[in-house]
Amino acid sequence: MELLIVLSPERKSREAMQFSIAHAKEKNLSIKAVYVVEESITKAVEKEMAETGFIGDKPGSEVTTALNKDHKTRGEKILADFKQLALKFGLAVKTEIKAGFYARVCEELANASLVSEIIFISRKRGFIDKLFGVDEVKQFKSAIDKPVHSYLSEIN
Numbered sequence: 320m321e322l323l324i325v326l327s328p329e330r331k332s333r334e335a336m337q338f339s340i341a342h343a344k345e346k347n348l349s350i351k352a353v354y355v356v357e358e359s360i361t362k363a364v365e366k367e368m369a370e371t372g373f374i375g376d377k378p379g380s381e382v383t384t385a386l387n388k389d390h391k392t393r394g395e396k397i398l399a400d401f402k403q404l405a406l407k408f409g410l411a412v413k414t415e416i417k418a419g420f421y422a423r424v425c426e427e428l429a430n431a432s433l434v435s436e437i438i439f440i441s442r443k444r445g446f447i448d449k450l451f452g453v454d455e456v457k458q459f460k461s462a463i464d465k466p467v468h469s470y471l472s473e474i475n
Contacts, residue, residue: 320435327355330440335470349411354394
């Protein structure tokens with residue numbers, strides 16, 4: 320059985336990573352660590368660059384490709400470091416990079432037959448989002464019939 324931990328450029332938590340290693344060791348689980356290259360982040364960066372005049376009015380596909388490549392490279396480094404640490408504790412670790420939206424990728428992966436528990440890293444929510452937005456942790460837990468451990472991202 321596997322413990323799934325999903326990270327992304329906006330969703331990192333040392334505490335969640337440490338918990339996943341300790342919990343997997345305690346429960347005799349292997350770890351599946353996935354890094355999501357979030358499309359929404361790439362689009363937000365492109366928009367910001369266009370608005371500031373850094374790349375003109377409309378970014379070309381080269382910009383999107385470069386941003387995605389940068390996110391993927393960072394993800395590979397984070398996953399390699401995490402895997403190296405988990406291997407020191409004698410744990411089996413599979414790593415993977417996926418593109419998409421964090422919650423959707425989590426849901427797809429959580430429904431895989433080998434996954435028995437999930438670590439979900441949520442973004443910090445602003446005041447307005449807390450009042451009117453959807454609590455993504457509750458929403459995710461209600462969609463998955465497996466134990467979910469949630470952690471707050473260290474990134475704003």
